[in-house]
Amino acid sequence: MSAPHYPAGTVRALLPTAHVSDATRAALQQRLDAPADYAPQLLAPETFALLEAVAACLFPQPDRPEHPIPLAPSVDQRLAEGRADGWRYDVLPPDREAYRLGLGGIQETAQALFLNDFPTLDTQQRHHVMQAVAGGTPPGTTWQTLDAARFFEEMLAELTETYYAHPLAQEEIGYVGMADLPAWTKIGLNEKDDREIPMSE
Amino acid sequence: MPDEEVLEEGVLSPVQPAIQDPLLRELMADAPTTAPALAIPQEQAQPTTAPLEEVDCVVIGLGAGGAPLLARLAQAGLKVVALEAGPWHNPAKDFATDERAQDFLFWNDERLSAGGDPLAMGKNNSGTGVGGSTLHYTAYTPRPLPDDLHIKRDFDKGEDWPLTYDDLAPYYEEVEQFLGVSGPSPYPWGPSRPKGYALAPLPLNSAAQLMVRGAEKIGIRTSPAPNAALSARYYQEGVGWREACTNRGFCQAGCSNGAKASMDVTFIPLAVKYGADIRPNSFVTEIERNAQGLITAVVYTQNGQQHRQPCRNLFLCGGSVETPRLLLMNELALSSGQVGRNLMAHPGVQVWGTFADEVRPNKGIPGGLISQDTHRPKDADFAGGYLLQSIGVMPVTFSGQVARGRKLWGQPLRDYMRNFNHIAGINILGDCLPHTSNYLELSDELDARQLPKPRLHFTAQENEHRMNAHAEKVMRNIWEAAGATDIWAFNRYAHVIGTARMGLSGDDAVVDRDGRAFEVPNLYISDNSTFPSALSVNPALTIMALSLRTADKFLEREQHRDA
Numbered sequence: 001m002s003a004p005h006y007p008a009g010t011v012r013a014l015l016p017t018a019h020v021s022d023a024t025r026a027a028l029q030q031r032l033d034a035p036a037d038y039a040p041q042l043l044a045p046e047t048f049a050l051l052e053a054v055a056a057c058l059f060p061q062p063d064r065p066e067h068p069i070p071l072a073p074s075v076d077q078r079l080a081e082g083r084a085d086g087w088r089y090d091v092l093p094p095d096r097e098a099y100r101l102g103l104g105g106i107q108e109t110a111q112a113l114f115l116n117d118f119p120t121l122d123t124q125q126r127h128h129v130m131q132a133v134a135g136g137t138p139p140g141t142t143w144q145t146l147d148a149a150r151f152f153e154e155m156l157a158e159l160t161e162t163y164y165a166h167p168l169a170q171e172e173i174g175y176v177g178m179a180d181l182p183a184w185t186k187i188g189l190n191e192k193d194d195r196e197i198p199m200s201e
Numbered sequence: 202m203p204d205e206e207v208l209e210e211g212v213l214s215p216v217q218p219a220i221q222d223p224l225l226r227e228l229m230a231d232a233p234t235t236a237p238a239l240a241i242p243q244e245q246a247q248p249t250t251a252p253l254e255e256v257d258c259v260v261i262g263l264g265a266g267g268a269p270l271l272a273r274l275a276q277a278g279l280k281v282v283a284l285e286a287g288p289w290h291n292p293a294k295d296f297a298t299d300e301r302a303q304d305f306l307f308w309n310d311e312r313l314s315a316g317g318d319p320l321a322m323g324k325n326n327s328g329t330g331v332g333g334s335t336l337h338y339t340a341y342t343p344r345p346l347p348d349d350l351h352i353k354r355d356f357d358k359g360e361d362w363p364l365t366y367d368d369l370a371p372y373y374e375e376v377e378q379f380l381g382v383s384g385p386s387p388y389p390w391g392p393s394r395p396k397g398y399a400l401a402p403l404p405l406n407s408a409a410q411l412m413v414r415g416a417e418k419i420g421i422r423t424s425p426a427p428n429a430a431l432s433a434r435y436y437q438e439g440v441g442w443r444e445a446c447t448n449r450g451f452c453q454a455g456c457s458n459g460a461k462a463s464m465d466v467t468f469i470p471l472a473v474k475y476g477a478d479i480r481p482n483s484f485v486t487e488i489e490r491n492a493q494g495l496i497t498a499v500v501y502t503q504n505g506q507q508h509r510q511p512c513r514n515l516f517l518c519g520g521s522v523e524t525p526r527l528l529l530m531n532e533l534a535l536s537s538g539q540v541g542r543n544l545m546a547h548p549g550v551q552v553w554g555t556f557a558d559e560v561r562p563n564k565g566i567p568g569g570l571i572s573q574d575t576h577r578p579k580d581a582d583f584a585g586g587y588l589l590q591s592i593g594v595m596p597v598t599f600s601g602q603v604a605r606g607r608k609l610w611g612q613p614l615r616d617y618m619r620n621f622n623h624i625a626g627i628n629i630l631g632d633c634l635p636h637t638s639n640y641l642e643l644s645d646e647l648d649a650r651q652l653p654k655p656r657l658h659f660t661a662q663e664n665e666h667r668m669n670a671h672a673e674k675v676m677r678n679i680w681e682a683a684g685a686t687d688i689w690a691f692n693r694y695a696h697v698i699g700t701a702r703m704g705l706s707g708d709d710a711v712v713d714r715d716g717r718a719f720e721v722p723n724l725y726i727s728d729n730s731t732f733p734s735a736l737s738v739n740p741a742l743t744i745m746a747l748s749l750r751t752a753d754k755f756l757e758r759e760q761h762r763d764a
Contacts, residue, residue: 090656187565
């Protein structure tokens, strides 16, 4: 991982400054401060653990062994509160049902391919299972009623957007757009404002 | 923002869905913790409150279609009430520079997307709140070119407008001057204009500079784009001084300093100054008629209370989904058979490339550079045409597109996203033809208000496929010439259009050229649902121009009646 990124602590250092608005600071700080132990509100504990295993497969974070950016809680919270994002593929059932069915399906595919539960599989095997689901025709009776490719796309998009909404993930890709006050003045090619510190390799 | 507003806005499903699947039933039976009761206040049938006094006009929806005419009607001294489903925001306080924290701006009530190319809704194209979708439009305001309005005459495909460019030109000018559009004068494409843009163009950001570099090499003319974001302070009646754009790049989320001309900082304050009564959080469910078929009142729910507002005229401005949905639910103006039909969506293919230069694509106005050289390409094998624009992007939106469009996940996704500061994009906005397989209907699935969710059927046809292929090739050439590597295309469709088209007769159209329903003389529709064709430009400016024109035609008619 040699791509340029901001040194650890860049976003945390910017948050208390006058470059960040109160509303922005509150939103990002809340994500940084989210407690590590989350008790699922909607999904059953074993279903939630399954979602966590899937999220870890789709978003490997070997660089954060102790404190990975949490992804599954955001999904569980959204489903519990009944929030939507304005649309749904007509081929998929309502989100709660889709997640429960889909996670059950992943379990079924894991059993069909490796005779084991998904969370007990090794990295390579988990990858295989997800590949099969993403490909749209995985083994398992669930997938006869649930469109595997669409379910995978929806779940992946939700986890991905959750990941990159986190200040530490934004730091990782060199984004400090949250520090937008009073204005960006250097917006051309290869230009940066003073608060955009150089990135390291 | 109070919690109940969040909950009201985006609700998955009002009822516990019947579980069809045996595996799910099994899973749920195994699960010790079953789903808690929905934490959503269920709408109960409420007794209506004390009757409200009849007003001249009710306007439903306060986006680009509703706000301009609301101001015009109020200025004419009419008693007007505006009902907006979403809340009234305070941008300076409420709009964090954070995509997730701003997602309350989107119309998050669920719509069902069907067909071969299911349309992404919500943040892709639908807004809620006082200001409607203009709260999160990119403020990109090119005018259509005159031949956009007669695609059938020119290609024998699609539909012509019952209006000409010249009918709209004075309104384009008025809107551009009022909003304070920044842009090049003279504008390089289309007929000459009596007046230049109100302000000089906004500065070009790095994506725009790269597009200039690539386009020059392959002989495509470019120009800074017209944007309804202020390149300098601007004075506006009803508002006062609005401050210049700070290059924050968050136009698609929501502008926090009022530089972007969303309706909440332009036409709505003007309307308020002239006495318009704005009622936020007001969701209309019913439209009442008398024995003659004239609209007499609308019924709406505000903060859990049901109200009935009698009116002499109704202006329906809910956009291409909520407008036909209200018509269908109320069995209103359906005799032409066109309500819900002719659903169109702008081809909006994006092409992304990675550059050695530092781009930082989140800074500056997202739609910085335009070209209309592709309006009628000589080598086209399709009807109509498109425009090109450079695009900026924010990380959450971009990552979601990478996941969906590039099918990347795991370490390759993380590795690719680390190039964020070196990525730039171009996209198109192209015409779309109506087709019988593309339409909106009411589904059997109910939302939290016990109203049917809309279902949108959209399948791109031969013309859209050919246009997309042409455009993708052009954009790849530009990026290659500019020195990009790892070029990829994200196939997408933007603005939803059509569904209550205007035309010359009630046989094949819902409203006339003035926006008046053929079947219901005191019903007007003003939003992108009335567009007979999609136009090869972003719709907001034309929606606003039509809105002012509809108000003027209505006022003329009222005057004649009084005389």
